[in-house]
Amino acid sequence: MDFALSEEQELFRTAIRKYMNDLDRTAFARSVISGNLDVVANATSGLAEMGVTAIPVSEEVDGLGLGALDLVPVFEETGRVLLPGLQLETLALAVPLLESFGTPAQKAARLPSVASGESSVSIAWYERDGSLFPNSFSCIAGKTESGYALTGTKTLVPVIGDPDTFITGAQTAEGKSLFLVKASDVASSRMLSVLDETQQLAEITLNQAPGELLGEPGHAAEMLKEGLLHFNAALCSSMVGGMDELVKMTAEYAKIRVQFNQPIGRFQAIKHGIVNMKLDLETARSLSYYAAWAVETNATDKAAAVHSARSFISKAFIKAAADSIQIHGGIGFTEELDVQLYLKRARYYENYFGSVRDSRRATAQSLEWHSTPAKRDAVPVS
Incomplete structure (x- = not known):
């Protein structure tokens, strides 16, 4: 079975790569490190003009109605240059959640602005001392006359590019539920230190913030698991890039x-190191393509495909960055070269919305190799 991208998708990749080269590759990432955040909005605007932000949005709400495979060249090329922004969180997690579980009114209110690049959505899920699927939330959603009011604190929230909406989880009478909260209704926020300085994470506090219920109450964990299949497939593409x-x-x-008196590439140890990097790359690319195909076609093995890809590629990305630094020698550790930026990004993604251990356990569960969820989680992560 051939999982290669179509000719049209490869042509679109060429256009995206040209745009990334026009942005001077990792220059945007370095601009964010130096404090210039305007480049994030500029990059998002350019991607929107190319139609990138409309790819996963259905045609009924001004999108292109395309699938996960059409996002592969996008995230490979943005991952190649470590482009800062909320493209992953918005296009590969928030949009699938809204498309699958949102009401027609919720889709009409939010997705057209996402498709046009005017809006971005982030995920405020984690709480202090909580896992990806905690037994309970300290964040509480109480019913009001107009809907729900959320009170609590969320941490490790991606905020680069100033998202205007957060998808968050809170405890209701029915159980854990998903909500849409406007960024303007956040009571306070505190920026956190991040290993990858091209990213921004915050701790946000909600104090009776108006929340709009997303999907059925009490099903937050199940909905997030479904959304994470789309997200992890896209994340794999970014890491492959x-x-x-x-x-x-x-x-x-x-x-x-x-x-x-000769290039170090002639030395056998260096040759073997680069060949091993290339072999891991091609394995990762194959796993990534199959994961995206499985998600797009809703294949029966999509959970195993996505989580096995995530577990392998997360480690392979770290190894590739570490091996590259070793081959570069001492200069590889310096800020002068980009290699250290890739190692930081690889480490940042290692535990991003789930760890390698979570992915391996989810793969085993989906293949019925392991049926008992870990005690620290309320539900299995498959």
Whole structure:
């Protein structure tokens, strides 16, 4: 079975890559590190003009109605240059959640502005001392005459690019439920330190914030698990893009770095190291393509496909970055080169909305190798 991208998708990749090159590749990521956040809005606007932000949005609400495979070249190319922003959270998690569980009114109110690039949505899920699927929330949603009012604190919330809406979870009488909360209704926020300085995470406090129920009450964990299949497939594409760039820059460095009067690329140890990076890259790419295909076609093995891809690629991305630094030698640790940026991004993604251990356990559960969920989780993560 051929899981290669279509000719149209590859042509779109070429256009995205040209746009990323026009942005001077990792220059935008470095601009964010230096404090210039305007570049995030500029990049999002450019992607919107190319139609990227409309890809997963259904045609009924001004989108293109395309699938997970059409996002593969987008996230590979944005991952290649470590583009800052909420593209992953908005297009690969918030949009699938809204499309699957939102009411017609909720879709009409929010998705057209997402498709046009005017709006971004983030996920405020984690709480202090909580796992991806905690037994309970300290964040409480109480019923009011007009809907719900949310009170509590959420941490590790992606906020780069100033999202205007958060999808969050809170405890209701029926159980854990999902809500839409406007960013303007957040009582306070506190920025957190992040290893990957191209990202921004915050701790936000809700104090009787108006919340709009998303989906059926009491089913937050199940809805998030479904949304995370889309998200992890897209995240894998982003990590593959980063790995691809690491292989390219490492091979180029091995050609120009001279030691003992010859390029270090002629040394057997260096050759083997780059070949191993390339082998991991192609394995990761195959797993990533199959995961996206499984999600788009709703294949019976989509959970196993996505979580096995996530568990392998998360570790492979870290290894590729570490090996690249080793081949570059001492200069690989310096801020002068981009290699250290990729290692930070790889470590950032290692436990992003689920750990490698979570993915491996979810894969085993989906294959019926392991039927008992871990005690620290309320529900299995498959």
